[in-house]
Amino acid sequence: xxxxxxxxxxxxxxxxxxxxxxxxxxxxxxxxxxxxxxxxxxxxxxxxxxxxxxxxxxxxxxxxxxxxxxxxxxxxxxxxxxxxxxxxxxxxxxxxxxxxxxxxxxxxxxxxxxxxxxxxxxxxxxxxxxxxxxxxxxxxxxxxxxxxxxxxxxxxxxxxxxxxxxxxxxxxxxxxxxxxxxxxxxxxxxxxxxxxxxxxxxxxxxxxxxxxxxxxxxxxxxxxxxxxxxxxxxxxxxxxxxxxxxxxxxxxxxxxxxxxxxxxxxxxxxxxx
Ligand SMILES: C[S@@+](CC[C@H](N)C(=O)[O-])C[C@H]1O[C@@H](n2cnc3c(N)ncnc32)[C@H](O)[C@@H]1O
Numbered sequence: 001x002x003x004x005x006x007x008x009x010x011x012x013x014x015x016x017x018x019x020x021x022x023x024x025x026x027x028x029x030x031x032x033x034x035x036x037x038x039x040x041x042x043x044x045x046x047x048x049x050x051x052x053x054x055x056x057x058x059x060x061x062x063x064x065x066x067x068x069x070x071x072x073x074x075x076x077x078x079x080x081x082x083x084x085x086x087x088x089x090x091x092x093x094x095x096x097x098x099x100x101x102x103x104x105x106x107x108x109x110x111x112x113x114x115x116x117x118x119x120x121x122x123x124x125x126x127x128x129x130x131x132x133x134x135x136x137x138x139x140x141x142x143x144x145x146x147x148x149x150x151x152x153x154x155x156x157x158x159x160x161x162x163x164x165x166x167x168x169x170x171x172x173x174x175x176x177x178x179x180x181x182x183x184x185x186x187x188x189x190x191x192x193x194x195x196x197x198x199x200x201x202x203x204x205x206x207x208x209x210x211x212x213x214x215x216x217x218x219x220x221x222x223x224x225x226x227x228x229x230x231x232x233x234x235x236x237x238x239x240x241x242x243x244x245x246x247x248x249x250x251x252x253x254x255x256x257x258x259x260x261x262x263x264x265x266x267x268x269x270x271x272x273x
C-alpha cells in the first residue's frame with residue numbers, strides 16, 4: 001500500500017493523479033483539520049516502491065506502508081507522533097495518527113534525517129525546550145529534515161538558517177518549512193559554513209564527532225557573544241575531547257542517553273575575536 005500526505009486544497013488533484021497511475025480504490029484519512037492522507041494499492045500489482053519514487057520526484061509526500069498484520073502494527077507503533085514535554089510534538093505528515101491534542105505540532109514529509117525519534121535529535125530538542133527564550137537567531141548545521149530549526153521556531157526563535165551538504169536534505173527542510181507555514185523564517189542552503197557571514201544566538205550541529213572536529217573553528221565563530229552551541233552525535237567518551245576542540249566556548253551542559261551524548265557550550269558576553 002502507499003500513503004500520500006496532502007492538504008484539503010490539493011486532495012482532488014492528488015486523487016486524480018493516483019487514479020491515473022492505476023490506483024483505483026482510494027481511502028482518505030483525516031488525521032487533523034488540515035492534513036489529509038490518501039491510502040491506496042495499485043490495481044495491477046505495480047511495484048509500490050517505484051510508484052513512491054515517481055511520486056516523490058513529482059513533489060508528493062508519498063511512502064510505502066504495510067497492508068496489514070504485524071508489519072502494519074509495527075509501522076503504526078514506529079510512526080507514532082513524538083511528544084516533547086507537552087510543548088512540542090513531531091509527526092510524519094503521511095502518518096494517519098490522530099493529531100488532536102498534540103501541542104506545538106511540527107509535521108515532516110519524507111526525506112532528510114530527523115524524525116524526532118533518534119536520541120541525538122531528541123537531546124538537542126530538549127536543549128531548545130529549556131533554553132529558547134524567544135527571538136533567537138538560530139543556525140542549524142546539518143539540518144537533515146530541518147527538524148531542529150523548525151522546533152526552535154515553534155517555541156519562539158525568530159529565524160533559522162539551515163545548512164546541509166546533501167541537496168535532498170535542503171529540499172526536505174524547505175518543504176517541511178512550507179508545510180508548517182514557516183518558509184518566511186527558515187532559509188535552507190547548501191552554502192559552506194565559511195560563506196555564512198553572520199553570527200547566531202544559537203548554533204546547533206548534530207553531525208557526529210568527525211564533522212564537529214572538522215567544522216570546530218566555524219562553529220565557534222558563528223556563535224554570538226552570550227550565545228550557545230549545541231553539538232550531538234558523539235559518544236560519552238568523546239565529550240572531553242570535543243570540549244577541547246570547541247574552546248574558548250565553555251561547557252554548560254552535558255546529556256547522555258545510552259551510547260549518545262550531547263554538549264551545550266556557551267560563548268562569554270565579553271568574547272572578542
Ligand atoms: C544526524 S543528521 C542530523 C539531522 C538533524 N539536524 C537532526 O538533528 O536530526 C546529520 C546531517 O548533517 C549533514 N552533514 C554532515 N556533515 C555535514 C557538514 N560538514 N556540513 C553540513 N552538513 C553536514 C548530513 O547530510 C545529515 O543531513
